[in-house]
Amino acid sequence: MERTTNFNAGPAALPLDVLQKAQKEFVNFNDTGMSVMELSHRSTEYDAVHQKAKSLLKELMDIPDDYDILFLQGGASLQFSMLPMNFLTPEQTAHFIVTGAWSEKALAEAKLFGNTSVTATSADSNHNHIPEADLSGIKDGAYLHITSNNTIFGTQWKEFPNSTIPLVADMSSDILSRKIDVKTFDVIYGGAQKNLGPSGVTVVIMKKSWLENENANVPKMLKYSTHTKADSLYNTPPTFAIYMLSLVLEWLAENGGVEAAERRNQEKADVLYGTIDASGGFYAGHAAKDSRSHMNVTFTLRDSSLTKKFVEEAKAAKMTGLGGHRSVGGCRASIYNAVSLADCEKLAQFMRKFQQENE
Numbered sequence: 467m468e469r470t471t472n473f474n475a476g477p478a479a480l481p482l483d484v485l486q487k488a489q490k491e492f493v494n495f496n497d498t499g500m501s502v503m504e505l506s507h508r509s510t511e512y513d514a515v516h517q518k519a520k521s522l523l524k525e526l527m528d529i530p531d532d533y534d535i536l537f538l539q540g541g542a543s544l545q546f547s548m549l550p551m552n553f554l555t556p557e558q559t560a561h562f563i564v565t566g567a568w569s570e571k572a573l574a575e576a577k578l579f580g581n582t583s584v585t586a587t588s589a590d591s592n593h594n595h596i597p598e599a600d601l602s603g604i605k606d607g608a609y610l611h612i613t614s615n616n617t618i619f620g621t622q623w624k625e626f627p628n629s630t631i632p633l634v635a636d637m638s639s640d641i642l643s644r645k646i647d648v649k650t651f652d653v654i655y656g657g658a659q660k661n662l663g664p665s666g667v668t669v670v671i672m673k674k675s676w677l678e679n680e681n682a683n684v685p686k687m688l689k690y691s692t693h694t695k696a697d698s699l700y701n702t703p704p705t706f707a708i709y710m711l712s713l714v715l716e717w718l719a720e721n722g723g724v725e726a727a728e729r730r731n732q733e734k735a736d737v738l739y740g741t742i743d744a745s746g747g748f749y750a751g752h753a754a755k756d757s758r759s760h761m762n763v764t765f766t767l768r769d770s771s772l773t774k775k776f777v778e779e780a781k782a783a784k785m786t787g788l789g790g791h792r793s794v795g796g797c798r799a800s801i802y803n804a805v806s807l808a809d810c811e812k813l814a815q816f817m818r819k820f821q822q823e824n825e
């Protein structure tokens with residue numbers, strides 16, 4: 467069977483090796499005579515999976531000992547609410563750098579719990595760049611929230627802001643795609659369904675000392691301390707998604723870890739942006755060059771009436787997920803860790819051929 471080249475924004479491509487390993491173990495996990503999905507989350511067999519996922523993530527991201535690693539549910543979207551619910555009081559202010567629709571959603575949730583302030587925004591240019599942010603005025607505040615990679619608009623922070631208040635990052639669409647210094651952040655969170663595995667599990671990496679500020683008046687399931695105390699096993703976790711996460715992390719470790727992934731992602735992005743830039747305006751990138759995402763390549767066609775044809779012909783050539791989000795239009799190729807350089811070269815070749823035939 468020929469696999470489809472998958473440029474979906476999320477859920478997204480998973481490494482074929484991972485899918486095949488999961489398939490092999492599907493009905494008989496580790497000689498238990500059961501699928502991993504059938505194991506009790508309190509069993510030693512499942513615990514080994516849970517601990518493996520945690521320790522691989524810790525190793526790959528070089529997460530210091532004074533951070534907790536949590537596997538939660540509710541997607542990154544629940545983090546938009548849980549963070550202010552736990553860490554923003556009505557007297558305090560949470561600061562936001564708004565770089566797209568997901569930052570806006572995080573901001574809207576924080577407004578329900580306390581004061582908010584927009585430190586910088588790229589809204590007036592349809593979020594085509596990462597704005598300069600003057601942080602000198604921010605002396606206090608509950609936290610500063612950023613979105614490290616803007617999945618819809620295709621922009622990405624290259625250097626993180628130097629914040630004197632706790633820095634919180636939604637890294638849903640670029641976690642593990644490049645080396646970052648975890649110590650820069652008090653909280654990092656992301657849904658798994660782009661670089662980490664299937665949907666259903668959300669990874670939260672949180673500085674232990676930050677938990678001391680947690681609001682006591684929050685329902686138990688929505689409190690971080692409930693989950694840190696129980697090692698993310700307070701209630702039934704999404705065991706299959708965590709198992710898949712452990713396989714993806716294992717695959718990444720076997721393929722050179724984050725540094726090698728970063729190099730591959732740079733090469734992949736260069737292939738696609740190079741094709742856009744060499745097209746003489748037939749294709750135009752949405753993001754300003756210095757803000758270009760290495761995960762989501764957004765572009766429009768000079769003649770927008772050709773967009774549908776482009777997506778359809780790509781699909782006929784077994785490349786899927788290339789339709790852009792309605793707020794940008796045009797096309798988007800999401801090239802997460804599991805998308806290979808050869809996949810990007812195949813798309814670039816298609817783009818050149820499409821241009822020749824339609825210019």
Ligand SMILES: Cc1ncc(COP(=O)(O)O)c(C=O)c1O
Nearest residue numbers: 541542543568617636638639657
């Ligand atoms: C940057 C970013 N944040 C948050 C979300 C929402 O994630 P979830 O669907 O896991 O709630 C997405 C989804 O695509 C995203 O790309």
